[in-house]
Amino acid sequence: MKRVLLVEDNREIAGMLFDYFECAGMELDYADNGELGLKLAQENTFDIILLDLMLPRMDGLTMCNMLRDSGNNTPVLMLTALDSREDMLKGFRHGADDYLAKPFDLDILEARMTALIRRYRGAVAASKLEYGEVTIDQKTHKAYRQDKLLALNPTTYTILEMLVKSAPNVVTREDIAFRLWQENEPNNDVLRSHIYQLRNQLDRPFEKQLLKTITKVGFRLESGE
Template identity: 45%
Template sequence: MRLLVIEDNRQLVANLFEYFEARGHVLDAAPDGATGLHLATSQAYDALVVDWMLPRMDGAEVLRRLRQQHHCETPAIMLTARDELPDKIAGFRAGADDYLTKPFDLPELEIRLEALLLRAHGRAQRKVLQVEDLVLDLSTLEARRGGRLLHLYPACRKLLETLMRASPAAVSRGELEYSLWGDEPPEGDLLRSHVYELRRVVDGPFERKLIQTLPRVGYRLAAVAGERLDG
C-alpha cells in the first residue's frame, strides 16, 4: 500500500512511518495542505491520510479540491481532533471516505485503510476516457489513438486527462497550470511547451486534429477539420 500522509505534526508522522513501513507499506508525507494537494494530484497513491487543521490549506479544502477540481477518487481518511457530529458531516461532505478522531490506535487506522482499499477495488475502477479515436485508460495510464500507443511523459498525460475530462468544453490556461503545479506554477511559459509536446504526439501523426487553441482563453480537445492551430 502506498500512502500519502498530509499532516503537520512531526511526531505523529514519524509514528505513522515507523508503524506502516515496518509492515511493508510505502509512505510519503506533506507538512501542509498545498503540498499535499500537489502530491496527491501529481503522483499515484492507494490512499490518503489527511489531517484537518493544516497550514496553507486545511484538510477539508484539500479533499474538496481533489474531488471537485481534479476528479481524484483516491480513498481518503481524515484524522482530526474535531469529534463533533457537524465536523464529521462536513468532513464527509468535503470528500472523506472515512473519519478517525485523535487520539487513535495505529492498528485501527491500518484496518480502516485496508477496508477502504477493499471497497475501492470492488468498484471496478478500470476507467477509460475517449474522444473520437483517442483513448486514455486511467487504470494503466496508456493512451492510444486509432489503436496506436502514444508515448507521453507524465505532465503531458496529466494535461491530456484534464482536456479529455472537459471535452468538448474549453479549459483555461489557469486551470491547466493548476492541474500540473497547483498554486505554485514555475517561472516562464512551461505550459506552452507541454501543450506543444502533447500536440506533437496526439495530433502530429494524424490528419484529423483534436487539440485546439482558443486565443485569450486556453485550450480544448475536440474533433476539428483543417490545420492544427499554433500553441
C-alpha cells in the same frame, strides 16, 4: 505494496505513523501542509490519503474538496482532533471516505485503511454497467450520466454501483450500510451525507432526478427515459 500519502503537520504523529506503516510494508510519502499535499496527490498515484484537518497553507477540507473537484477519487481518511458530529459530517460532505478522531488506535487505523483500499481497488470485472442515462466503467471505477463524468469518491461510487446493479429495484439502507461498513455501521447521518454527495453529482446538473428515496426503506434509480 500499498502506497500512502500522509498529510500531517504534527511531526510526532507523522514519525509514529512512518514507523508503524513502514514495518507493515507500506510506502509512505509525506507533506506537512495542505498545498504540498494537494500537489503530491495530483502528481502521483496513491492507494489512500491520510489527511489531517487542521493544516497550514491549506486546510484538509479545502484540499479534499479540490481533489474531488479535479476528478481524483483516491480514498481519503481524515485524521483530526475535531471529533464533533458536525465536524465529521462536514468531512464527509467535502469528499472524505472515513474519519478517525485523535488519539487513535494504530490497529484500527490500519483496518480502516485496508477496508477503504479494498473497496477502491474492487474485485470487479473489466466491463461496463448501464441503466438508462447512467454508465459505469467497472475497470476504471468511473461513472457517467449522459457522457458527463461524475466526480465520485470510492464510497459514492460503491453506492451508485449497487443502485445500477439493482435497478429498477430498491436497495435498502441496511444493504448499503453493510456493504460500506460491514458490522461497524456509523449513525444514519453519515449515510445521509454520502447520499447527499451522490445526489449533487448525479442529479443536480440535470433536469430530471434519477435517485429516488423510498421512505423508511432505501433508494432506487430511475432510468431517466
